[in-house]
Amino acid sequence: MSVPLTANHKSLQCHRFDGVLDWAQMLSGAGLIAFMWMHMTLVASVVISPGIMNAIAEFFEATGMAQVGGPLVFLLFLAHFALAARKIPFRLEAQKTIWEHAKLLHHTDTWLWVVQVVTAMIILVMGAIHMWVVLSDLPITALKSAERIRSGAWIFFYLLLLPLVELHVGIGLYRIAVKWGLAGRSERKGLKRGENLLTLIFITIGVLTLIRFWFLKG
Numbered sequence: 001m002s003v004p005l006t007a008n009h010k011s012l013q014c015h016r017f018d019g020v021l022d023w024a025q026m027l028s029g030a031g032l033i034a035f036m037w038m039h040m041t042l043v044a045s046v047v048i049s050p051g052i053m054n055a056i057a058e059f060f061e062a063t064g065m066a067q068v069g070g071p072l073v074f075l076l077f078l079a080h081f082a083l084a085a086r087k088i089p090f091r092l093e094a095q096k097t098i099w100e101h102a103k104l105l106h107h108t109d110t111w112l113w114v115v116q117v118v119t120a121m122i123i124l125v126m127g128a129i130h131m132w133v134v135l136s137d138l139p140i141t142a143l144k145s146a147e148r149i150r151s152g153a154w155i156f157f158y159l160l161l162l163p164l165v166e167l168h169v170g171i172g173l174y175r176i177a178v179k180w181g182l183a184g185r186s187e188r189k190g191l192k193r194g195e196n197l198l199t200l201i202f203i204t205i206g207v208l209t210l211i212r213f214w215f216l217k218g
C-alpha cells in the first residue's frame with residue numbers, strides 16, 4: 001500500500017537529492033582539479049624538450065585518449081558548471097545582496113566564494129573556446145601550439161586564462177577540504193597558505209611554458 005507523500009516527506013526527499021547533487025559537484029570538481037594538474041604538467045614538458053611533449057601527445061592520440069578523453073573532459077567541465085550553477089546568483093537583486101554581505105562580513109571565505117563565482121563565468125567561456133580550438137585541430141604538436149600562441153591575441157588569452165584557472169582550482173581545493181570536514185577551523189590558515197603556494201607554483205609553471213612556446217621555432 002503506498003502512503004501519500006506529505007509536504008515533510010517531499011522536503012526531505014528534496015534535501016537528500018540536493019545532498020547527492022552536492023556530492024556530484026564536489027566529485028566533478030575534484031576530477032577537474034586532477035585533470036588540470038595533469039594537463040599543466042604534461043603541457044609544461046615542452047620546457048624540458050618539445051620532443052617529450054610531442055611523444056606524450058602522440059601517446060594520447062595513438063591510444064584514443066585525446067579523441068575520446070578530450071570530449072569527456074569537455075562534458076565533465078559542462079556538468080560541473082551545471083551542478084555549481086544551482087548556487088550561483090544570476091539575478092541582479094541576489095548579486096547585490098551577496099556583494100553587500102561580503103563587504104559587511106569582512107569574511108575571507110565569503111570573498112573567496114565571490115572570486116570562485118566570477119572566475120567560473122569567465123573560465124566557462126574561455127575554457128570552452130580553448131578546448132574547441134585544440135580538439136578540432138588534432139594532432140597536438142609543440143610546434144603547432146607555439147604557432148597558435150604566437151598568432152593573434154592568443155598569448156593574452158592564455159595569460160588571462162592561466163591565473164583564472166589556477167585561482168579557481170586553488171580556491172576549489174580549499175573549499176572542498178573545509179566543506180567536507182578535511183580541515184578544522186584551526187587548520188584553515190595553514191591550508192589557505194598551502195593553497196596560495198600551490199596556485200603560485202602552477203602559475204609560474206604556466207608562465208614558463210608560455211615563454212618556452214613563444215620562443216619555439218620550427
Ligand code: HEM
Nearest residue numbers: 070073127131134140145148158161162165206207209210
Ligand atoms: C581535453 C581537453 C584539453 C586539451 C586537449 C588541452 C590541450 C592544451 C594544449 C595543447 C595547450 C598548449 C597551447 C595550445 O596548443 O593552444 C594547452 C594550454 C592551456 N590549457 Fe588546455 N587543454 C584541455 C583542456 C583545458 C581546460 C579544461 C582548461 C581550463 C579551463 C585548460 C587551460 C589551459 C591553459 C591555461 C593553457 C596555457 C598553458 C600554460 O600556460 O602552461 N585546458 N592546453
